[in-house]
Amino acid sequence: MTERIEEAYDRLKSEPEAYVRFSDLREALGSRVSRAEFDAAVRDMAAAPGAHIHDEADQKTLKQRDLDDAVVLGGTRRHNLLLETSYKRSRRKK
Numbered sequence: 001m002t003e004r005i006e007e008a009y010d011r012l013k014s015e016p017e018a019y020v021r022f023s024d025l026r027e028a029l030g031s032r033v034s035r036a037e038f039d040a041a042v043r044d045m046a047a048a049p050g051a052h053i054h055d056e057a058d059q060k061t062l063k064q065r066d067l068d069d070a071v072v073l074g075g076t077r078r079h080n081l082l083l084e085t086s087y088k089r090s091r092r093k094k
Helices: 002-012 022-029 035-046 064-068 085-092
Strands: 051-054 071-073 076-078 080-083
Touching: 002 022, 002 035, 002 080, 022 035, 022 064, 022 080, 035 051, 035 071, 035 080
Parallel strands: none
Antiparallel strands: 051 080, 071 076
């Protein structure tokens, strides 16, 4: 599942290391991926160096779908994923 999220991230990012909203990632993966499966994969990714999972600093910019598709980590709703180039290199070594 993490590989599918990484592939969707690569398709959606606007530059090499850019934030992508979870709502956009979920939409790109479609209904064939359950919320539980997606959220578990994101939690695994969060533990890896180079993966950044953040809440949206400007909450006013969030649409309802962004709120609905947030991933909860440490009791905080997170909306954005950024994968550094180093994250991908470390994943390839495994």
